[in-house]
Amino acid sequence: MLDQAFEALKTFDWGADLGPLRPIDEALISSRGDAAARMELEARLAAVLKTGVSRAAKDFVCRKLMVIGTAASVPALAALLAEKDHSHMARYALERIGAAEAAAALRDALPKLAGALKVGVIGSLGARRDAASVPLLAGLLGNADTAVACSAALALGAIRTAEASQALAKARPSNEQVKQAVTDSALACAEGLLAAGKPAEAQAIYTAYAGADQPKHVRLAATRGMLACAGKKP
Amino acid sequence: MDSFDRPTRREFLKTAGAGLAIPYVITSTALGNADVPPASERIVMGGIGIGNMGRGDQGAFLGRPDVQYVAVCDVRGGVRDAAKKKVDEHYKNTDCKAYNDFREMLARTDIDAVHVATPDHWHAIMVIEACRSGKDVYCQKPETRTLREGPLMVEAARRYARVVSGGSQRVLEDYRKTVDPCWSGELGELKWINVNVGPLSQPCNLPAELVPADMDWEMWLGPALWAPYNKARCDGNFGTSGGSWRSYIDYSGGGMTDWGAHHFGGATFAADVRELQPEEVIYNKEGGEEFLAYRYPNGLLLYHNRPNAGNLQVEGTPGASRPPKAVPSYKGTGGIYGDFIECVKTRERPFRDIELAVNTVMLSHLGIIAYTLKRSLKWDRGKQEFPGDEEANRLLDRARREPWQL
Numbered sequence: 150m151l152d153q154a155f156e157a158l159k160t161f162d163w164g165a166d167l168g169p170l171r172p173i174d175e176a177l178i179s180s181r182g183d184a185a186a187r188m189e190l191e192a193r194l195a196a197v198l199k200t201g202v203s204r205a206a207k208d209f210v211c212r213k214l215m216v217i218g219t220a221a222s223v224p225a226l227a228a229l230l231a232e233k234d235h236s237h238m239a240r241y242a243l244e245r246i247g248a249a250e251a252a253a254a255l256r257d258a259l260p261k262l263a264g265a266l267k268v269g270v271i272g273s274l275g276a277r278r279d280a281a282s283v284p285l286l287a288g289l290l291g292n293a294d295t296a297v298a299c300s301a302a303l304a305l306g307a308i309r310t311a312e313a314s315q316a317l318a319k320a321r322p323s324n325e326q327v328k329q330a331v332t333d334s335a336l337a338c339a340e341g342l343l344a345a346g347k348p349a350e351a352q353a354i355y356t357a358y359a360g361a362d363q364p365k366h367v368r369l370a371a372t373r374g375m376l377a378c379a380g381k382k383p
Numbered sequence: 384m385d386s387f388d389r390p391t392r393r394e395f396l397k398t399a400g401a402g403l404a405i406p407y408v409i410t411s412t413a414l415g416n417a418d419v420p421p422a423s424e425r426i427v428m429g430g431i432g433i434g435n436m437g438r439g440d441q442g443a444f445l446g447r448p449d450v451q452y453v454a455v456c457d458v459r460g461g462v463r464d465a466a467k468k469k470v471d472e473h474y475k476n477t478d479c480k481a482y483n484d485f486r487e488m489l490a491r492t493d494i495d496a497v498h499v500a501t502p503d504h505w506h507a508i509m510v511i512e513a514c515r516s517g518k519d520v521y522c523q524k525p526e527t528r529t530l531r532e533g534p535l536m537v538e539a540a541r542r543y544a545r546v547v548s549g550g551s552q553r554v555l556e557d558y559r560k561t562v563d564p565c566w567s568g569e570l571g572e573l574k575w576i577n578v579n580v581g582p583l584s585q586p587c588n589l590p591a592e593l594v595p596a597d598m599d600w601e602m603w604l605g606p607a608l609w610a611p612y613n614k615a616r617c618d619g620n621f622g623t624s625g626g627s628w629r630s631y632i633d634y635s636g637g638g639m640t641d642w643g644a645h646h647f648g649g650a651t652f653a654a655d656v657r658e659l660q661p662e663e664v665i666y667n668k669e670g671g672e673e674f675l676a677y678r679y680p681n682g683l684l685l686y687h688n689r690p691n692a693g694n695l696q697v698e699g700t701p702g703a704s705r706p707p708k709a710v711p712s713y714k715g716t717g718g719i720y721g722d723f724i725e726c727v728k729t730r731e732r733p734f735r736d737i738e739l740a741v742n743t744v745m746l747s748h749l750g751i752i753a754y755t756l757k758r759s760l761k762w763d764r765g766k767q768e769f770p771g772d773e774e775a776n777r778l779l780d781r782a783r784r785e786p787w788q789l
Binding site for chain 1: 492515516517531538539542543544545586588589590591608609610611756757773774776777778780781782783784785786787788789
C-alpha cells in the first residue's frame with residue numbers, strides 16, 4: 150500500500166483524490182517508535198522533493214516532513230528555499246524540525262535570497278528564536294527593502310536575547326513601518342529583560358520610548374514598563 | 384473622551400482641519416443630540432472581513448450611537464462595496480472608506496478600534512498588528528489557528544494596554560442552565576464537565592477554478608499555504624464538514640475550534656477555570672470511540688466527547704454545597720458588542736478578554752494534536768509547550784507564507 154501511495158505521488162496534483170496517499174499518513178503514525186521505519190519513510194519522502202513532481206505533491210511531502218523530518222531531510226528541503234513555488238513549503242518543514250541543521254540551512258539561505266523569500270526565511274528564524282542568527286538579522290535592519298527590515302526587526306523581537314536587544318537599540322529607522330516594528334521588538338526585549346530580573350536594562354529601553362515624539366500607545370507601553378521596572382503595578 | 388491611551392477625536396479633527404482646503408461644516412450629526420454623543424465622544428471603528436460573521440458584527444457596531452463607523456476592509460470587491468454602502472446609507476453620506484489591505488486601515492490614526500471576522504488563519508496577524516497600531520480589537524472566535532499564536536496575541540494586547548475581546552457571545556448567554564448551578568454552589572466542588580463538539584478539520588485538495596474578478600486571492604490566502612482558488616475552499620458558510628473554509632485544516636480547526644470556542648468557553652466558564660490551562664490531555668479509546676480528558680491544576684477533568692455524556696453535562700459533589708459566587712457579566716449595554724465598547728471607554732477588560740478566549744481555543748488545539756497523534760500529552764503553561772515532546776511541539780505552530788509573520 151505504501152509503495153502504491155508513493156507511486157500515486159508521481160501524478161498527484163490539485164483536485165486529485167487524497168485517498169491513495171493515505172497510507173503515507175498512516176505510516177507516519179505506525180512508524181512511531183520504530184526508528185528504522187521512520188528513517189526509511191523520511192528518506193523516501195525527501196527523495197520525492199528531488200523529482201519533477203507537481204507543486205501539490207511537494208506540498209504534501211513537506212507537510213509530512215514537518216512532522217517527521219530530521220537533519221537527514223534538510224538538504225532536500227534547503228534546496229527548495231530559493232524556489233518561489235516551494236520556498237514556503239520548505240520552511241513549513243524546516244521551521245519545525247528541531248535539528249540544528251535546519252536552522253543552519255535557513256541562515257545559509259538568507260544572504261542568497263531577496264524580497265519575499267528572504268522575508269519568509271527571516272520570519273522562520275524568528276519563529277525558531279534562533280539566537281545564532283542575530284548578527285545576520287541585525288545587519289538587515291537598515292535594508293533598503295522595507296519588508297526585509299521590518300521582518301528582521303520582528304524576528305529580533307521574537308528571539309529576544311540581550312544581543313537582539315542591543316541590535317534593536319542601535320537601529321535608527323526613518324521609515325515609519327520599520328520604526329513601528331523596531332519599537333515593538335524593543336518593547337518585547339524590555340519585557341524579556343524585566344522577566345529575567347534585569348529591570349535597569351529594561352528601564353533604559355522603556356525610557357527611550359517614553360518621549361513625546363512617540364505615539365500614545367507606545368508612550369503608554371513605555372510608562373507601564375517603567376512602572377513595572379520600579380516594582381509598581383501598571 | 385480624552386485619555387492617554389486613545390487618540391482623541393478633537394486632536395484628529397484639529398490636525399485634519401488644518402489641512403482642509405474647503406470650509407469645514409459642523410453637522411448636527413457631529414454635534415450629537417440627546418441620543419447620540421457628539422463625534423468627539425464616539426468610538427471610531429472599522430471592520431476587517433465583512434462576510435457572514437463580519438456582516439453581523441458590522442451591523443451591531445454600526446447601530447450603536449456611541450460608535451462612528453468609518454472604514455471597511457475585505458479582499459472581495461463585492462462584499463467590500465456592499466459593506467461600504469451599508470455604512471454610507473446608515474449615516475446618509477459617502478464617508479466610509481473601503482480597503483482591500485487591512486494594513487492601510489490600521490495605519491489610520493483616527494480609528495480607535497477594529498473588529499476582525501476574517502477566516503481564522505488571519506486572526507493572530509491582524510490582532511497583533513492592530514495592537515501595534517494602537518487599536519482596540521473585537522476578534523471573532525475562534526481567535527487562534529495555532530497554539531503559538533495565542534500568547535503572542537495576549538502579549539501584544541497587554542504590551543500596549545489594548546482592549547481585545549474575543550467573539551463568543553454564547554459563553555455567557557447560552558449555557559446558563561449549566562453555569563448558574565455551578566456558580567451558585569449547589570453542585571459543590573465540580574468533578575468533571577463534558578463537551579461534545581466536532582468534527583476536526585480535514586485536508587483539502589480541491590481543483591483550481593477561475594478566481595473571481597473582484598477577489599484578491601493572494602490576500603485571502605495570506606499566511607496560509609498557497610492553493611488554487613476554489614469556491615468551496617473559501618466559502619464562508621458555517622458548515623464544517625466540507626464546502627467551506629471552516630472545514631479545512633489550513634484555515635480552521637473545523638467544528639472542534641468553531642463550535643469548540645463556544646462549548647469549551649461555556650464549560651470553562653461554568654467550572655470557573657477560564658484563567659487556567661490544563662496540565663495534561665489524556666487520550667482514551669473505548670469501543671472504537673476516541674475521547675479526551677483535560678486535567679486542570681485544581682483537579683477538574685474537562686472531557687471531550689466522553690461516552691454517554693451530554694454536552695455541558697457536569698458532575699458535582701452531591702450533598703456538598705459551597706458558597707455561591709456572583710456570575711460575571713457584560714459591562715455596558717448591548718450584549719458582547721456593548722461590553723467591548725464599554726471597555727474601550729473605561730479601559731477595563733471585557734468579558735471575553737483575549738487571554739480567556741485564548742485559554743478556551745487552546746483546548747481545541749490541544750485536543751486536535753492529541754487526536755492527531757493518538758496519544759496523551761503533558762502541557763507546560765509557563766513554557767507554552769509539551770515538555771520533552773518534540774513530536775507534539777512541532778504542531779504548536781506552522782510556518783507562515785511569505786511575507787507574513789507574527
